[in-house]
Amino acid sequence: MAELSESSGATSNRRDFVRAGIGLGAAGVAAFGAIDKLLAEGVSAPSKPIVKPGDVVLFQGDSITDAGRKRGIDAPNDEAALGTGYAWLAASQMLVDKPEAGLKIFNRGVSGNKVYQLAERWKAECLDLTPNVLSILIGVNDYWHKHKHGYDGTLEKYEGDYRALIKQTKETLPEVRLILCEPFTLKVGSVDDSWFPEFDGYREAAKRVAKDVGAAWVPFQTMFDAAVKVAPPETWAKDGVHPTPSGAALMAHWWLKAAGP
């Protein structure tokens, strides 16, 4: 991916990320445990802003991205069409920071979606929008619906379908800049110990895909693992899956950092 650093190792990667995307002083860098953890995970971080003036930015995913967005609105940057979740909060922060950059931001998350359901609607709701930047958060339903609702998909199907979706996307949009987001849960509400370690496999599969396709990576699970040390899990997601406004604000904060916009 052209926008990522041609870094030759973790040290330069870290330096680039800090210089380009975060900009802390030395004391801040030393304290930045979550970033250290991200970089230790071996996924590239952007050395330049991923979102550029004039870009079409598309958020894709399930209910966490959907967040009650209004259907049937074709215009970009429409508040109701962006929902009330992290996609809206990240979008509004970009639009307010750079009102004259001409960004065109869309949300096409659909509640309940698994990765194969993204594929079913991909032409109309991704490729035809010709995004310059494509952000995807998908995976919790691929596990949850199997665990609780009799869905017969497997981890292998999730990863295979995800790779096929990205391959198809890059064939049609070879210049697209990808931001893949880590599926996450908090242990509260619908999420109990019976989810683990199997759910972790879905997170790891998404990370493998991100690394292999050179995508930027938003480590939401890393972030929420830190967040539950600050406030109880229900603060961030009452049912363990769907973020509260506080959880969504935290997601937008990290999405923007990972995207270096």
Add this chain to the structure above:
Amino acid sequence: MAELSESSGATSNRRDFVRAGIGLGAAGVAAFGAIDKLLAEGVSAPSKPIVKPGDVVLFQGDSITDAGRKRGIDAPNDEAALGTGYAWLAASQMLVDKPEAGLKIFNRGVSGNKVYQLAERWKAECLDLTPNVLSILIGVNDYWHKHKHGYDGTLEKYEGDYRALIKQTKETLPEVRLILCEPFTLKVGSVDDSWFPEFDGYREAAKRVAKDVGAAWVPFQTMFDAAVKVAPPETWAKDGVHPTPSGAALMAHWWLKAAGP
């Protein structure tokens, strides 16, 4: 203020701010209208993180800061005691980003407060907490209660009381790092044309105080002026004064940028 740039003019100031606090590439910088406007306002921006490991950070102000916080909790970093507004969102983002930095964050905003009412409770609810970083957002009630509720304070009293409060603070806490926030309104709900231009005087007075005392400045009005081009004012503050979760998330986003944490 030691943490601010010893800049010799707007150009170096801008360079430092971009390098240290925002970190955009050249395209991003060119597009960053709101930051340009901030710097054109002639208020210093931080070249280094204002918030350092181990700091006590105190948010002070009125209902916008209060945001329904729970009373009677002495411990720092307590979710309920931080309320549900921008102070909580900024605090949680700092705590999640730097879980091992040992920050101790307090909110002591009180709904309805004007600047003289901060002064009345300043020893117990500011000085005795010995903040390293003190953030203040005050002023909308100083005007609103005069305009609508018979309060007899003037703009001159607001500015004079504000300067006296900062002077007292610096005498007791000479090393305190100050972040002053612009009072703001959105033209919706309780706020109509009758507020202007008189309310603008309060914003300008706060800015003068910030500049004169070498404080960092969070230009919330500049931000919300950009925000209403993105979505209607009620998206950000239904009554024109008290932010929605979206408005509070935007405030936290800008507070963190201005503070270069």
